[in-house]
Amino acid sequence: MSSLERSRCDCYRHNLQKMEEICHAGFEDIGSHAWEHVERVRVLCRKIGKSEGADHIILDVAALFHDTMRASDDHALESAEFADTVLPLMGFDPEFCDRVHEAIATHSFSAGRIARSIEAKILSDADRLDAMGAMGVYRTVQYNLEHGYPAGRVAQHIREKLLKLEALLYTETAKKMARGRTSILEHYLKGLEEELLDASNSK
Numbered sequence: 001m002s003s004l005e006r007s008r009c010d011c012y013r014h015n016l017q018k019m020e021e022i023c024h025a026g027f028e029d030i031g032s033h034a035w036e037h038v039e040r041v042r043v044l045c046r047k048i049g050k051s052e053g054a055d056h057i058i059l060d061v062a063a064l065f066h067d068t069m070r071a072s073d074d075h076a077l078e079s080a081e082f083a084d085t086v087l088p089l090m091g092f093d094p095e096f097c098d099r100v101h102e103a104i105a106t107h108s109f110s111a112g113r114i115a116r117s118i119e120a121k122i123l124s125d126a127d128r129l130d131a132m133g134a135m136g137v138y139r140t141v142q143y144n145l146e147h148g149y150p151a152g153r154v155a156q157h158i159r160e161k162l163l164k165l166e167a168l169l170y171t172e173t174a175k176k177m178a179r180g181r182t183s184i185l186e187h188y189l190k191g192l193e194e195e196l197l198d199a200s201n202s203k
Contacts, residue, residue: 044126076108125174133181
């Protein structure tokens with residue numbers, strides 16, 4: 001381990017609790033984009049990162065900050081910029097901050113930016129995986145309840161967005177994880193649309 005890597009490890013260990021507190025402060029615990037989502041993305045980043053040989057410290061810090069500015073129009077870029085204001089004050093070096101910035105700024109499906117580094121690719125993949133499978137159904141239903149949308153909106157979101165996510169994944173590890181999750185989405189969507197049609201025909 002180089003002196004720079006040791007310095008980053010020390011800085012990460014020293015500041016981890018504070019970073020968690022800063023990031024957690026802007027979230028509800030439960031919700032479609034709440035702290036529970038951040039924690040799941042962190043776990044997915046660790047799993048994928050271990051297989052793909054990524055820098056686990058960059059990944060975890062990027063995952064912590066990736067949705068901090070969720071209410072903004074371009075939440076990925078603004079979350080990256082928020083991390084830029086916090087991390088240097090904690091002693092992280094400029095290269096580390098730049099790599100965290102890139103990972104956060106490119107993770108969003110809607111922003112349309114292309115991830116370049118392995119850490120950026122993994123954060124993007126982890127965020128997308130958490131929108132797939134049974135957890136994707138859970139989060140979609142949460143989002144619809146939070147915004148007062150009907151059941152048909154759940155079907156529309158799964159069909160028009162979530163079923164396209166597997167094709168957008170970067171890493172082989174994430175692609176393998178996604179196969180079962182896509183099947184779950186397809187199975188749920190089929191049942192939901194059948195029941196919505198039954199309800200419509202009975203009127």
